[in-house]
Amino acid sequence: MSVLAAFTVTSDDFLLAWTLERVPEMRIEIERVAVEDESVTPYFWASGEDFEGFEAALDDDPTIEGSVTLEDHGDQRLYQVTWKRNARGIVYAVSEVDATILQATSDGTDWSVELLFPDDGAVSAFQDYAATHDLSFELRWLHDSAHPEAFGQYEVTDEQREALVTAYRQGYFSVPGEVSLGELADELDISKNAASARLHRGYANLVENTLIHDE
Template sequence: MSLFGEFHVPAEAFALHETLRAVPDLVVEVERVVASDEILTPYFWISGVDNDAFERATASDPTVRDVRHIDDYDRSTLYCAEWTENVESLVYASTEVGVTILEASAQHDEWELRMRFTDRDGLDEFQSYCADYDIPYRLTQLFARAHPRGVGQYGLTEKQHEALVTAWEMGYFSSQTISLADVADELDITQQSLSKRLHRGHEALIGNTLAVTPPAEESSVAE
């Protein structure tokens, strides 16, 4: 049975630690990681800082190379890069023991990770690897199901589900008095992160519900 773990990891044990130190207002959210010929290429959104400042910082960051600007949305920017091989990095540990990183986000000097292990042995192997190479981490939650009930049914991640439900419960979608900032404060995240989660959540919901079955054609019979 697969196991799912949520971890807090210091930036120096994962990636972009020099960049996060150089631009402390930076927020990073990994969208996906593509593996090809043993090269890991993360696609990630950044917000909170100027693109030029981010690119200057990554130029001297030893954990990434070939950083490329892909797209812009609202106040966030999508980049891709390559993780560099580092035996004492949790990125390298995950590839060595076959762990799947499902979600990853960073702010200040810490990453929050959500990872899937094939079984308990996979978790034990990962922990042994980290112990052998003194890779620090803090396991905050371990569970056997990928999502609580209701999450994942329509392609939503836990964070997207939480953002949508919280916004709905606070009346964000039905009231002019509740702002994006109010919901972001409730979730203790930035407005940019919340905007992105809501946008992706709506996209997932539409793609997995409304777009699955076309609307019925209007009747041609006159009333």
């Protein structure tokens, strides 16, 4: 049975430590992390009021080879970063045991990370890897997943799920719609652009992992 776990990880052992030290007021949410042949490529959303300072920090970050802005929704932007660093971080441990990062958000100092492990053996292998490479993390909770398909297969984050479920219950998807995007955003207590971005990312994950997953 798959296992869900939540950790607190320092930026030094996860991602973007140098950048976040310079712009700690920016909030980062990992969309996904691709690890291939020792190369780490994070895709993440950034929100806050200092995008100019944040992008300048990314340009100067010695661990980053380059960054690209993929989407801009005003108060939230999606970035792709090419990693330069070869050090073994938590993301390498995640890749090594075939775990999935469900959600990862930064408060400027530490990361709150939720992972889905394929089984108990993967959890043990993850712990061994972290110990061998002197990586530190604080385990917040760990339990079996009764419905792993809702996370590992569909890859819908908690925030995306909240937006989709709220939209459904409020009648946003009805024809004609019972609430506007602005009203839905108010219900979620986020901006209109952020609500639109969460819905679109949630749609994409659901379609990719249900309708075209078998293809």
